[in-house]
Amino acid sequence: MKEWIRRWYEGDTELLTDIMDGAEVPDRPRKELKQQRKAFRAKILERVNSEPVLRAQEKSFYAIYRVIAVISCVVLIGVLLFTVANLPHYGTENPRTVEVVRRYIEHGLEETGAVNVVAGMILDYRAFDTLGESHVLFTALVCVMILLQLDKKTIRGGHMDSYYRVKQDTYFDISKDSIIRVAGMVIVPCIILLGIYVLLNGQNGPGGGFSGGAIIGAALIMFATAFGFNAVDRIFTRRALMTTTFVSLAFYSFAKGYVFFTGANGLENHIPKGTPGAILSGGLILPLDIAVGLVVACTMFGFYSLFKRGSIGSD
Amino acid sequence: MEVTEIFRGILLLLLIVCAIAVNLTKKLLQAVIIFMSYSSIMCILWILMESPDLAITEAAVGAGVSGILFLMTLKKIGSEENNEQPGQAPTEEKP
Numbered sequence: 001m002k003e004w005i006r007r008w009y010e011g012d013t014e015l016l017t018d019i020m021d022g023a024e025v026p027d028r029p030r031k032e033l034k035q036q037r038k039a040f041r042a043k044i045l046e047r048v049n050s051e052p053v054l055r056a057q058e059k060s061f062y063a064i065y066r067v068i069a070v071i072s073c074v075v076l077i078g079v080l081l082f083t084v085a086n087l088p089h090y091g092t093e094n095p096r097t098v099e100v101v102r103r104y105i106e107h108g109l110e111e112t113g114a115v116n117v118v119a120g121m122i123l124d125y126r127a128f129d130t131l132g133e134s135h136v137l138f139t140a141l142v143c144v145m146i147l148l149q150l151d152k153k154t155i156r157g158g159h160m161d162s163y164y165r166v167k168q169d170t171y172f173d174i175s176k177d178s179i180i181r182v183a184g185m186v187i188v189p190c191i192i193l194l195g196i197y198v199l200l201n202g203q204n205g206p207g208g209g210f211s212g213g214a215i216i217g218a219a220l221i222m223f224a225t226a227f228g229f230n231a232v233d234r235i236f237t238r239r240a241l242m243t244t245t246f247v248s249l250a251f252y253s254f255a256k257g258y259v260f261f262t263g264a265n266g267l268e269n270h271i272p273k274g275t276p277g278a279i280l281s282g283g284l285i286l287p288l289d290i291a292v293g294l295v296v297a298c299t300m301f302g303f304y305s306l307f308k309r310g311s312i313g314s315d
Numbered sequence: 316m317e318v319t320e321i322f323r324g325i326l327l328l329l330l331i332v333c334a335i336a337v338n339l340t341k342k343l344l345q346a347v348i349i350f351m352s353y354s355s356i357m358c359i360l361w362i363l364m365e366s367p368d369l370a371i372t373e374a375a376v377g378a379g380v381s382g383i384l385f386l387m388t389l390k391k392i393g394s395e396e397n398n399e400q401p402g403q404a405p406t407e408e409k410p
Contacts (some may be wrong), residue, residue, distance in 0.1 A: 090364070118368050198371060206367035214375035221383060300380050307387035 005034065018109040089093055113273030114203040114282040123208070123285045123292075127256045130209075134252060134292055137299045144303060150310040185228025191219035195297075202289040203282035209292025216293065217300025224301070230311065232301075237313035241298045255284055323363055330356050347385040354378040 088094045093101070105123055112120035122130050199212025224232045262269045274281030305312045333353040340346040354377030361370035 116368075118366075207371055208368060211371040213374055214372060214380060218375055218379045218383075222379070277349065301383055303380075304387065307384060307391065 003301065006040070016038060034294060040063060066297055109276055112282060112285065113276055114285050115276050116203055116208075118206075119202045119208050119285055120282070121290070123288050124283070127259075127288065130288070130292060131256060133210075134249060134295045137295055141245070141299045141302050144306050145312075148310055149312075168192045174301055180226050184222060188219050188223045188274055191222065192216060195219060195293075199281060199293040200286065202278060203285045204279070206255065209289040210296055212289070213293035213296025214300060216297040217304075220301040221304045222295065224308075228284075229305070232305075233313055236301065238311070239313070241302055244294050245298050252291045255288065259284060296312045319363065323360070326360055326363070328357055329361070343389055344386075347382060347389065349380040350385070351378050354382075 104117060104125065108117045108120045109115065112124040114120035114124070194219075195212050195215035197212075198207035198215055199209065202208030202212065220232065220236070259269065259271070261267070271283045273283050276282075280286065302312050330353065333349055333356060336348050337349050337353065340349060355375055358373040358378065361367070361373055398410045
């Protein structure tokens with residue numbers, strides 16, 4: 001043991017592997033041990049004596065750190081305020097983008113078939129942006145899975161199991177609370193209904209894929225909080241989540257690829273625009289809204305599930 | 316000056332107060348709650364600026380889901396357990 005401590009103090013890098021391999025502590029004669037102890041004490045004394053110097057160094061470091069922090073903060077605020085002061089006023093026309101804006105406002109309805117110009121903009125004119133955003137969400141979900149998902153070994157056996165799971169699940173588990181259960185029973189269907197309304201009405205009014213999907217995801221989180229994860233696991237496994245996300249993203253990519261191809265090459269586009277204001281209008285906007293909404297809802301719930309218990313679904 | 320202008324001014328002031336208060340709060344839980352209220356104020360401001368699409372998203376994501384994720388993170392790093400000392404951030408390392 002003392003040998004290990006000595007090696008640890010000297011910064012031996014092979015110490016950990018030696019301990020893991022079960023290396024035996026070498027026996028040392030008493031004289032050598034005494035000498036070691038003396039050397040150890042001398043080292044500690046040396047360290048203590050040199051402490052004032054260390055402390056002074058630390059103090060100067062923190063002083064410089066604070067000064068630099070204040071300076072960089074002030075510079076950043078100045079740059080941002082200067083930029084804001086040079087922006088065009090709210091509501092006035094910006095001469096650089098006025099052509100694009102006019103085109104969107106004047107021809108948006110006939111070209112996209114959507115009453116909500118914003119939906120026409122983000123899902124028709126600039127659908128590539130939204131495609132990238134959905135893929136960013138998917139990538140974020142995958143990254144969180146890589147970081148936080150517990151693997152099967154950790155879940156099934158080993159001492160990590162009892163400690164981690166019990167602590168995680170009982171600390172904030174409020175699913176047995178009857179107030180939350182009854183409130184969830186009343187609120188969750190309403191929120192899901194509102195989310196579906198916002199999702200399907202994106203081309204006619206405010207809303208659309210991202211906001212509707214976020215509302216549905218929040219409702220799923222509420223459901224999982226009120227009724228526990230076992231209730232959600234029956235329908236929402238990891239396989240279901242991954243399949244939904246993949247199908248949505250693939251559909252989005254192919255549908256938009258078709259539209260871009262036919263539009264760019266002057267070919268005939270077979271997607272009907274529909275009457276503006278009806279639910280089935282706006283060409284591809286409604287299906288794309290649904291695809292984006294599914295991706296967002298899956299991502300939101302996946303984040304929550306991974307943060308809370310380290311896995312999506314029970315597998 | 317119209318009523319909406321005054322209302323907007325009050326909201327903008329509250330926005331600045333919230334933004335500064337998030338930085339100055341020592342307790343992480345309070346900081347998260349102030350951040351969520353910041354999002355709610357921003358949501359009303361989006362409506363006043365006539366962009367309800369953004370307002371819905373801000374309310375759902377800013378005030379809802381991201382706040383929940385922050386709270387889950389606080390639980391993960393265990394800042395709730397050593398919150399007994401008042402006026403000191405649990406994760407802050409003293410120089």
